[in-house]
Amino acid sequence: MPRIHAEAKTRQLVASRPLLSAAYHSRRAVAALNFYNAETLLAHVRAANALRASIILQTTESTINYMGLGLVVAMARAAAAELDEPAALHLDHGGSYELAERCVEAGYTSVMFDGSKLPFAENCALTQRVVELAHAHGVSVEGELGTVAHNDEAAPEDITSFYTRPEDALRFVEETGVDALAIAIGTAHGFYKSEVRLDFERLDRIRDAVGERAALVLHGGSGVPEELLRRAVGHGISKINFGTELKDAFTRAVKATLADTDEIDLRKTFAPAIYAVQEMAAKKIKICRGAF
Numbered sequence: 569m570p571r572i573h574a575e576a577k578t579r580q581l582v583a584s585r586p587l588l589s590a591a592y593h594s595r596r597a598v599a600a601l602n603f604y605n606a607e608t609l610l611a612h613v614r615a616a617n618a619l620r621a622s623i624i625l626q627t628t629e630s631t632i633n634y635m636g637l638g639l640v641v642a643m644a645r646a647a648a649a650e651l652d653e654p655a656a657l658h659l660d661h662g663g664s665y666e667l668a669e670r671c672v673e674a675g676y677t678s679v680m681f682d683g684s685k686l687p688f689a690e691n692c693a694l695t696q697r698v699v700e701l702a703h704a705h706g707v708s709v710e711g712e713l714g715t716v717a718h719n720d721e722a723a724p725e726d727i728t729s730f731y732t733r734p735e736d737a738l739r740f741v742e743e744t745g746v747d748a749l750a751i752a753i754g755t756a757h758g759f760y761k762s763e764v765r766l767d768f769e770r771l772d773r774i775r776d777a778v779g780e781r782a783a784l785v786l787h788g789g790s791g792v793p794e795e796l797l798r799r800a801v802g803h804g805i806s807k808i809n810f811g812t813e814l815k816d817a818f819t820r821a822v823k824a825t826l827a828d829t830d831e832i833d834l835r836k837t838f839a840p841a842i843y844a845v846q847e848m849a850a851k852k853i854k855i856c857r858g859a860f
Contacts, residue, residue: 581648584656584678585708585747587622588783588806597801597856600624600785601849602660602811604631606643607838608818611845613647618846621853622653624678624807626660629667641675656708660809668698672707680710680750688713688736695744703745710785710807713740714752734773741782748783748807755788764792768803775804783807789852790814797855810852817844 584598591598601623603609609625616623625644632640644657658678659671668679681698683691695711702709714732732751741749751774754766775784783806789797790812797808821841831837 579648579651579654581645581657581675581677582654583706583708583747584624584658584710584807585783587624587654587656588748589780590622591856592780592783592804592806595802596858597805598622598624598807599849599853599856600626600658600660600807600809601852602626602628602631602809602814604815604818605635607842608814608845609643609647611814611818611842612849613650614842615846615849615853616655617650617652619850619853619857620652621857622655623651623849623853624656624658626658626809626811628660628811629663632659632667632671637670637674645675658710660811661712662698665694665697665701668709669701672702672705676707678708678710678747680712682712682750684712684714684750684752688740692740692743695740695746699745708747709745710748710750711740711744711746712750712787713737728767731767731770732774734770734777737774738777738781741778746782748785749778750785750787753786755786755792764796766792766796766800768799771800771803771805785809790816794855798858801856808852808856810849813848813852814845817841817848820844 587598601612603612603625612623612625627640648655656678657676659676659680661682662668662680663682668681671679679702681695683694699709713736714730731753737749737751753771784804785807786800786805787809789808789810818841821844825837825840
């Protein structure tokens with residue numbers, strides 16, 4: 569009987585810094601896509617392969633608590649083996665050293681420590697501890713400086729006073745050694761209730777101050793007009809986070825399917841939702857890759 573030979577993919581998860589550096593030098597960005605279950609992860613894999621793009625797969629602590637750390641890592645590794653281009657597994661908005669440590673030990677290739685609500689010195693000190701731990705294992709680290717608000721919270725009168733200051737960004741990067749820095753220039757998490765305005769002049773000054781010491785990250789990408797996202801990439805943003813629109817696409821598709829059928833086979837009822845997230849992820853990847 570003839571033997572059947574199949575080429576097995578052996579691609580593994582990679583650290584995020586090389587992906588972000590390559591994106592910066594090509595004047596592009598990497599789409600960082602949050603996943604919440606097997607279906608959203610599958611959608612991201614399909615979108616990335618269709619465009620032959622590198623992506624960053626992200627989970628928050630809430631998703632880790634929902635799925636379990638071991639399962640998240642195992643699924644991401646399996647996804648990496650199916651991807652045509654390199655991908656990283658990133659902890660989004662990690663709130664403690666202990667969580668970062670758990671993720672590094674479990675197999676995450678990139679972690680974020682979000683100390684943005686802490687005093688500057690404390691944020692630096694804790695972020696530096698995470699950097700020392702992560703770099704010893706070849707894992708990249710993202711920090712945050714400034715306040716990226718949430719759209720369901722009341723905004724302060726002068727929101728710009730919470731934006732990242734260029735001189736603070738340089739000092740933070742130098743003191744912590746982070747690979748990436750999430751900055752506040754006008755975005756917010758969740759759906760926007762008013763016009764989005766990004767401070768590009770501030771972004772330019774931050775980019776000039778930081779140089780290539782660290783990649784700049786834009787959180788709250790969902791709902792930001794395409795033109796503004798493209799401009800942000802052109803001004804030096806190397807990573808854009810997307811989550812809210814991905815969840816919304818999935819949920820709306822599931823609701824629509826269940827409203828039209830009594831089907832109980834989840835493989836059928838979830839299929840339109842996977843496609844909806846795939847389309848949304850592909851749109852975001854294109855924006856990040858096609859700044860010009």
